[in-house]
Amino acid sequence: MVSRRGQVARVRRTALRALGDFPVGEARLTFVAHGENTTFRVDSGDGRFLMRVHRPNRHGPGVDSRIAVGSELDWLAALQADTELSVPTPIRARSGEWTAVADGRVCSVLGWQRGRMQAAHPRAVHFRRLGGILARLxxxxxxxxxxxxxxxxxxxWETFFGNTMEYGGVSAAGCWTLLPAPVHGQFDEVARRMRVVMAGLGSQPDAFGLIHADLHLGNALFDGDAVRVIDFDDCGFGYWLYDLAVPLWEYRDRTDFDAIRAALLDGYGERRELPDITYLDDFIATRFVAFGLWFAGMAQVNPAFGADLDKVMGWIQRSLDRML
Incomplete structure (x- = not known):
């Protein structure tokens, strides 16, 4: 496996090549993150931006990544046009497309969002405000x-528990084989439960629609009274309840969990009628499955994920032990 530093250096060269296709003047790139995508802050005389180099095969077999990323940016543009929500500004390439391709990798550029993440020091007020954001989305x-x-x-169900997705170049089915036996058993139990739950909920508008799918506190930037929402990379069609489960799942074991759960739901309910929350804990368990499969796959290609794999799987097992 190529070292993390080597991987980032290689992708940085790709980002620089792709940047020439966007209306951004001479720029300096600063590494931000190397995970699902590889991202760089772009500083130029034209402003500050975020360059994303997207992982291949991110959106499932047979899906054109340029179309999928372009669709994400279509929603961002619509949110900016239709609402007062603060979301990243998508920047069109000189071609007029939302994306460019360099070295076979799809790349996109967004306006930079400022603010502070509160994931490490969350308070109920952060969840209340996030609930309001989710309702407006x-x-x-x-x-x-x-x-x-x-x-x-x-x-x-097929995307969460079947073989639709690919994580780190590993098929979802392959990721299941990478799980420790106890975690595999827990994930099987969640899959059995959710087959019934999702079949019961169906895909009617009261339960299902276009969701962010990854709006945890690490993807919300707090800046005074403003909340800026980032990272729509997972957006797609899913259950409203899953969007409510995502901000909560990492905090399920905290002593103040009931308070932050109530704050999130209150914030949502102040702006939009809540969906039936009977199965909220089941969707939190589903988030553990989605995260665990993704992490197991990414650990096969990213040394930083590989170093933490055992620790993360242990945490998932302990958390699901208490939930199940």
Whole structure:
């Protein structure tokens, strides 16, 4: 496996080549993160931006990544046009497309979002405000008609538990084989439960629509009274309840969990009628499965993930022991 430093250096060269296709002047790139995508802060005379070099095969077999990423940016553009939500500004390439391709990798550029993450020091007020943001996202998604050719993931049973996705170059089915036996058993139990739950909920508008799918506190930037939402990379069609489960799942074992759960739901309910929350804990368990499969796959290609794999699997096992 190529070292993390070597991987980042290689992707940085790709980012620099792709940047020439965007209306951004001479720029300095600063590494941000190397995970699902590899991202760089771009500082130029034209402003500050975020360059994303997208992982190949991110959106499922047979899906054109340029179309899928372009669809994500279509929603961002619509959110900016139709709402007062603070989301990243998508920047078109000189070609007029949302993306460019360099070295076979799809690349996109967004306006930079400022603010502070509160994931390490969360308070109930952060969850209340996040609940309000989710309600406004869901309101927009419920009313918005996506353009022709709009393609995003469908977060249904097959995507969570079947062999639809690919993580770190490993098929979802292959990721199941990488799990420790106790975790595999727990994931099987969650899959059995959720087959019944999701079948019961169906895909009607009261339960299902276009969701962010990854709006935890690490993807919200707090700046005074403003909350800026980032990282729509997982957005797709799924259950409103899953979007509510995502901000909560990492904090399920905290002593103040009931308070932050109530704050999130109150913030949502102040702006939009809550979906039936009977199965909220089941969707939190589903998030553990989604995260665990993704992490196991990414650990096969990313040394930083590989170094933490045993620790993460142990944490998932302990958490699901208490939930199940």
């Amino acid at each position: 869901h309101d927009h998604a419920s009313a918005w008609a996506p353009p022709s050719g709009f393609v995003r993931m469908r977060w249904d």
